[in-house]
Amino acid sequence: MGQRRSPLDVTDLERLAARGWRGTEEGRLGDWLLRAGGGFTGRANSALVVGDPGRPLPDAVEAVARWYRDRGLRPAAMLPGRQARAAGAALAAAGWERDEDVLVLTAPLGPAAADGVPVELLPEPDDAWLAAYRHRGRPLPPTARAVLTTAEDVVFAAVRREPPPAPPAAVGRGVVTDGWLGVAAVTVEERYRRQGLATAVMAALQRWGAGRGARWLYLQVSASNAPARALYRRAGLIEHHRYHYRHAPG
Template sequence: MGQARSPLGVADLQRVAARGWRAPEEDRLGEWLLRAAGGFTGRANSALVVGDPGLPLPDAVTAVARWYADRGLTPAAMLPGVQARSADAAFAAAGWQRGGAVLVLTAPLGAPAAPAVAVELSPTPDDAWLVTYADGGTLPPAAHQVLTGAEDVVFAAVRRGPVAAAVARGVLTDGWLGVSAVEVDPGHRRQGLGTALLDALRGWAAERGAHSVYLQVTEDNAPARALYRRAGLIEQHRYWYRRLPG
């Protein structure tokens, strides 16, 4: 797997990940990061609860609720790891409902293998990439801003004629490769395309001096977890969302 590096702690890795998936609107509540992107993805439309909000926790919960309500969004908070227990209790006491767990997986970048199939890399997503990522649907206007808003980002695709059979997004932040938006068209699954995307992104990041990789996967996504386990990624921590009903 290459030379081992000391991993970041939960809070610092979450801050790296937040820079790799930036919302068009961001604000601060003490050390908490408030993010809004018109409802596109939980990560870009939730308060990242790491550090000190600078207020008593019940007041901070109220302030988060007001910030999202002012923007017509469902108030949401992202609570990572054991460090968020006190804040989680405060959100729960205010009636915020908890969602399922999301696993954050990490690994040293290592020596990337050559992809088994051809993978195209582009600094911007084309229409075919976006269609596959959206599973044939339509993405909201803020999606393009979130997808392309990082400092060093790349879009990977396996082509089958004019169709993108599989896509993924990579972003490089402080030596960490963040992998997201991994989608394989249902008609092209179980062909190793997900592995090829990971290999291509690892190669891209290695050329830029990256040392580690991270990604997020929901606890109930067994096929993706199996793919990432084969790729050597292991769980560093978990996070979950709390949302205010109504």
């Protein structure tokens, strides 16, 4: 598969990933990216803490808190890699609560052969796809469709075992940004697990991404999600870095 070390550092990869999963509103605090998306997903509703906010860190923490509270959202910050340690300390001093680690995994995009499982690729998610993707086990809020479709070059994979309007047995989302394929929202209905459907979705998205010029793959997985981590390890992905969220008290 050639070179295995990512050509992007933590800051550049996080900025690229932020273009692949965006909020419906964005703002800036110096280099920090402020994102709001109606509360759907941490990535779309947190400040991406990379670079210099252009003011002392305690003042930056207060400014971030105001921005999110003005939008009716609990203030949140996403802190990737070692470069965010100073900001993390400032947030901790202000009482912001730490969430679990999330691993960012990468791999060169190699050939992915078809395995006989039909995977449908949709330009946007239909109602059945949205019903199959339950974020953290919960039904999706009304803003989910807008967040999922905001990126420029995006596709939605579905494996169907029953015709619509029944939800697909497995789904996933792919996005290509500057030669990188981002994979997210890989979900398999419980009764169809351990049948290779997640692997089939991953392979279909890789073929789609390669056809659009992608050479590298990235995805995010919670540190506590052991089954998904095992799946991605078998697929050849390795840890690039970690991030975590902090949330304002209350």
